[in-house]
Amino acid sequence: MEPRRQELLRMLNHPPGGTIQLVRMRQDLLRMMRSEPDLAPLDSDFCHLLTSWFNRGFLVMRRIDWNSPAAILEKDRRLRGRTSNQGLERSSTPSRAVRPPLLRLLPSRDRR
Known part of the structure; x- marks a missing residue:
């Protein structure tokens, strides 16, 4: 069974702009973890989900040249x-x- 934190993060990812907000939340979390190491399990949930959402199989690599937008x-x-x-x-x-x-x-x- 998936931890409830992951379920919540998945739900927050659904609306438009949700992914960027989650990335920013993780930035904040990483800063907060310097003084609050007890937040590590939440960071593990972020890592698990972000890794699954942004794995190499979903990315398209293209060269940047003068024909790029x-x-x-x-x-x-x-x-x-x-x-x-x-x-x-x-x-x-x-x-x-x-x-x-x-x-x-x-x-x-x-x-x-």
Whole structure:
């Protein structure tokens, strides 16, 4: 039987915007756990659910290049702290400079 906490978290995930709210709740929880270690079981529930919702089988990896939507290129620029598109080459094959910053968080076997 599923813990009631997980059942509640699943229900909170259903409405539009629910997932981002749960991610923000976990951010808060991680901060609170520094002084309240008794919250660890709740964090385990978050980890279990978030891992099942965001496993590799549900994600679609796509290269970011000049054909990517402008919103993605702009977000990449902001995440890298650029004020312009400096360092980006116009190419159909993106260089390492064009790859998304989150790519380095993937295990090396999953990087391309």
